[in-house]
Amino acid sequence: MHCLGFLIVFYFCSARADSHKPPPAAGATAEISRWPFAVSPQTHLWGSVWVPHCAGALISTTTVLSAAQCYHMPSPRLRVRLGSTYSTFGGTLITVSSYTNHPDYDPTAGDHDVALLRLAESAVLSAVVQLARIPAAVFPISDGSRVDAVGWGQLEYDDDASITLKEAALQTVNQDICTQRYANLHPDPEGTQIYQVTSRMLCAEPATEGLGMCEAGAPVVVSGDVVVGVQSWGFHCGGSVYPQVVTRVSEFSDWIVANGS
Template identity: 40%
Template sequence: MRSFIILLAVISVALAASVPAAAQQRIVGGRPTTVNKYPFVANIQYDAFGIAFSATCGGSLISATAVLTAAHCVAFPASYYSVRLGSSDPFSGGTVYNVTSYVVHPDWTGLDEGDVAILKLARPVIFSDVIRAARIPASVYPIADGTELTAIGWGDLYAGGPAPEILQEVQLNKVNTSVCAERYTALNATLTSPLPTVTDRMICAGTDAGGKGTCNRDSGGPIILNDDIVVGVVSWGYCPDTSYPGVHSLVSAYSEWIVENASSMHSTITFFTVISVALAASVPAPAQQRIVGGRPTTVNKYPFAANIQINEFGIVWDSACGGSLISATAVLSAAHCFGFPARSYGVRLGSSSAISGGTVYNVASYVRHPEYTNLVENDVAILKLARPAIFSDVVKAASIPARVYPIADGTELTAIGWGILNSGSTKPEILQEVQFNKVNTAVCAERYRALHANTTLENRKVTDRMLCAGGDGGKATCSGDSGGPILINGDIVVGIVSWGHPNCFEPMYPSVNSLVSAFSDWIVENAS
């Protein structure tokens, strides 16, 4: 018995020792929760010599065979680790999966940048109400300072205290990265063993009052936005004083690496969830665009309509954005629709259905406007198709205006797309159209200025390189229509759907679109 106890102590402490004490991560000031609410949560355990020890780290299931965690959580052979899924209890219930291999980010040097790893499970998980894959954001995914985030895990309840038997959650707020860096710079001046430097590839989260945070045994666990989007991986912090924010790896900074390395571990069903939702997540909720108050239409009327989809590893997912065919090999869309490699995308042309018919073309490359600034301005991109489209009655190129193309206030415009029809609905299978009117740019700008002054919404400014339309309530563009065309006279693309009010039905707040004439020279040059 003595040798068994000593061996347990030596191995489990050795693992904990791979993370300096000041940087170990645990949930502090939280409350109990369940895997029913967070079915992607993973409890990573040390399982040497067939003996399962208590939880050592957290993680997030991102496909049927891949778990996202922190690089500092794994240092021993893969056979030493196992992952419990589907249980709120770290010691029992759910299913324990062996780990066959893992990969650590190449930039990982020890509690610094690159604190990200992916574990490969020995067999695919069986999905259920308590086991599902989380979403991850694409490479462009801004999060405003002060945004509420959630940390979950089985870490100690307070510094030096016991670990809970039930999963815990705690609400925190995003802390400005520069402010966070300054706090740790000042703290490091007082420590004999300084902590790492805060960088732009990290996300800080905490509370002004302290008393809440992440620490030991929560390392590798998720920092969550909107319940299931993993925006951070718990990395390090200063647990003796929770007034210092926890510091976490910023997932969007590593999303392409995560997708690439999880691909060799994917199963068809789940990797779909990771990739397709990751693209959707790349558009912050207030900016997502959908057709509201419209009616069904066809590509016979709009033969340039392009349905942009995720098409990784030959598996086509449902529509992610809209676009406009402007030449045999070029599709015009929104910059915020893209963050993954070009091979991840496909374009369906010649079909009114988002899920069948027509022809799907692979994307060889794409270019975003060089001044694109995260859904604020210059939200324009061009996709180059791998082969020329074959023109027909249902596949034709749209026209775009020259750089001087005045549009009078009140002019009737048309938006088309496959976005959801109303709040909480599913996307339609058939192309939709809606008519609304151009709104004066200064009036539109003033409405959003007043809105942002009285809410906590991200402050996006309306500029002269944008086109406002709608705002009378009941008719609008929102999620799933991003990148699609705003039309005049049936086939002249004068706008590209970009952003708008979080509630697309809200009267007085028009849809805001990129003004194509402001970018026509750039579009022609890059589409040639």
């Protein structure tokens, strides 16, 4: 279904035949042609220095879906890199004309962690630049379901960020179990910000212990291109006890359509 430039997926719809991908090797380097909706936002520091800043997914030719925690600077200091396996070179650069954080986002609570970046010009679709789909407002995901996270960030705790695109296989975790694990951790003795797990979040743990995806804004997908989550927060990314917590995109599908360009 095509709606205002967005591809909306209902849970009973079949996935595209070409969207089923074999499971990635744990923490594997990935080619952009495998995940052509992956976007590397960039921020301008000083002079001519631009650095990668979080991750995102192209959901229309002029809209990128990402995490609200990443954006608190003037939009002229933002651009995105499309169509490249690398966050620092290649592909196409497009200026961000504006961005919108969800109005209920509260950095002290970590909830409603979703943002839309509006591009100053339309992305040109190609073999390495494609649109991701977003789920409808009703899109149940069973516990233990396979999901994939894609980005340029850390794959494990205390790891360095990567300039090459990475993919990590995850599996969803029961919401009550996830909530209880984090409740037991609070307050975190290491000072990491720990939030309350809400219904607007989805929990997932690495299919291979120690290898997750720590980059805020990184898309978490099913069926190859349906963005069901946006990486938000967690404790010791890649661990087996405390799952990664992602924004549940289906909770915001109506807001995305209403506020996207």
